[in-house]
Amino acid sequence: MWTKICGATGDADIGLLAELGVDLIGLWHGVPGGHADLTSAQLTRLAGLTTARGATPVLVTFVRDATTLRTVTSASGTRWVQLHGYQPPALVAALKAEGLTVVKVLHLRGEDCVERPLIASYERAGTDLFLLDSVTADGQVGSTGVPPAPDAARALAQRLTRPFLLAGGIQPDIRDRYAELTALPGFAGIDVDSFARGQDGAFSAERVTALRQAWGAKGGTS
Numbered sequence: 001m002w003t004k005i006c007g008a009t010g011d012a013d014i015g016l017l018a019e020l021g022v023d024l025i026g027l028w029h030g031v032p033g034g035h036a037d038l039t040s041a042q043l044t045r046l047a048g049l050t051t052a053r054g055a056t057p058v059l060v061t062f063v064r065d066a067t068t069l070r071t072v073t074s075a076s077g078t079r080w081v082q083l084h085g086y087q088p089p090a091l092v093a094a095l096k097a098e099g100l101t102v103v104k105v106l107h108l109r110g111e112d113c114v115e116r117p118l119i120a121s122y123e124r125a126g127t128d129l130f131l132l133d134s135v136t137a138d139g140q141v142g143s144t145g146v147p148p149a150p151d152a153a154r155a156l157a158q159r160l161t162r163p164f165l166l167a168g169g170i171q172p173d174i175r176d177r178y179a180e181l182t183a184l185p186g187f188a189g190i191d192v193d194s195f196a197r198g199q200d201g202a203f204s205a206e207r208v209t210a211l212r213q214a215w216g217a218k219g220g221t222s
Ligand SMILES: O=C(O)c1ccccc1N[C@@H]1O[C@H](COP(=O)(O)O)[C@@H](O)[C@H]1O
Pocket: 006, 007, 026, 028, 031, 034, 035, 060, 061, 062, 084, 133, 141, 142, 143, 144, 145, 146, 167, 168, 169, 170, 191, 192, 193, 194, 195
């Protein structure tokens, strides 16, 4: 099982997360107003550091334009892209044509998945990995801290033909609620922002370790 921790902003974040055995480190770019949004220079620096420390950098973005993403991934050396907004299947296909690994978020609102009618198109376009995350009733997307409804997430995961990560308020003591989902062959790991941070907003070694232990992380994306 992989652990992905999202929203690193400095060298110390990368050092800590890599040291703790985190497999995938989410770096935000093209997230206007996001608390962890990076300039392209910052993205390039942190992506290089992540790779050097043996973890995989993941560009997390709301950007919808293929040309922009081509430029950013090529400049930063980032080979994984997480499309966290409502980007269309055509963008997945364009990024796959560049040889990138594409993670597409599927948003769960209560029992419904907003992208349900498009799932087959995302699969045909070459999505490598889905990420199940919550969207709140008022439309907030990303770092909601709200866990997806377990039965709805399991039912959605069961119809996917690609592996998937689980996100949305993931923390150690809710692991049992997802026993059926994590038993599915496609379950690839967890993706966390809110719980991984202490009260000061910085990543906490204690919290990341507790997450990995509770969810049974082993490590290694390559
Ligand atoms: O938090 C955001 O505003 C955000 C913006 C753009 C892309 C992703 C964002 N957050 C992501 O949400 C998941 C789950 O976070 P949490 O554990 O519920 O806090 C994670 O991938 C964050 O990077």
